[in-house]
Amino acid sequence: ENLNVTPFSEYLFTAYVKKATPASGVKITVGSFELQTSASQPANEWFKVEKRIATLNDTAIAVAFTVNGTANIDGVSIVPAKDMGTEQKTYLSDIAWKEYNNLPYCDDDTTGSGKISLGTMATFDKGIFTHPLPAEPVYVTYDLTGRNYTSFRSFVGYNNSSRPDTAQTQFFVYVDGKLAAESPVLVMNKAYWFDVDITGASELKIMQSDGGDGYAFDGACWADAALYTALSEEGNVVLESPSDIDLSNLVYI
DSSP: OEEEOOSSOEEEEEEEEEESSTTOEEEEEETTEEEEOOTTSOBTSOEEEEEEEEOSSOSEEEEEEEEESOEEEEEEEEEEGGGTOOEEEEEGGGSOOSEESSOOEESOOSSSSSSEEETTTEEESSEEEEOOOSSSOEEEEEEOTTOOOOEEEEEEEEOSSOOOTTOOBEEEEEETTEEEEEOOOBOTTOOEEEEEEOTTOSEEEEEEEOTTSOSTTOOEEEEEEEEEEEOOOTTOOOOSSGGGSOOTTOEEO
16 A cells, blocks of 8 residues: 655554464564564553654555464554654754864755755755765764753755766764664765664764765755654543544544
């Protein structure tokens, strides 16, 4: 099943599953994301399977279900994450950095557009522009001490400047000095989405390397880069079954 989506957007995918036996298994594939039930989840009871996902340069996303054994699946929905109101968003370009080794640009990809770009695919109002140095990756660090952030999320890719088709670069995220996530090596008009848990962290470092082919043409963007704080869930209702779902503002598959 294919669902129409908006490129470079975040969504919250939800499904409710009831397994016939503990050994029954359900794998849900949403684009490049996978959700998997486990044997620890009880049989004959509805439980919620939920995943935050993001589209890249996509106008449709495929959803598939693989069932091992017998299971019921209901209440399947995908909702724009911005409509959920469960987080507070702080753009990385709106806070002070702690340290850098090559001056980053905030909300400007240096092409003269006054925007942040991901190749010719999309533009954004907010983000960080970085460029590796001749002999080392570029990095920017941020002090998160006492901020109560729970996640860092960003789209990454080359900016909209002319470059050889073979030019390549790579992106990394460090949390408290340890590598937390890395992109594949990217070329022009290819992008990646980071979703990194920073709960309790005191430092975030974003890093971009030359991808192994030298630093020329490697101006790139961390588009829509932001820190998120989970809002209190006090007062939310625990859903006992799919029949309890509020049907308003949901897109069903």
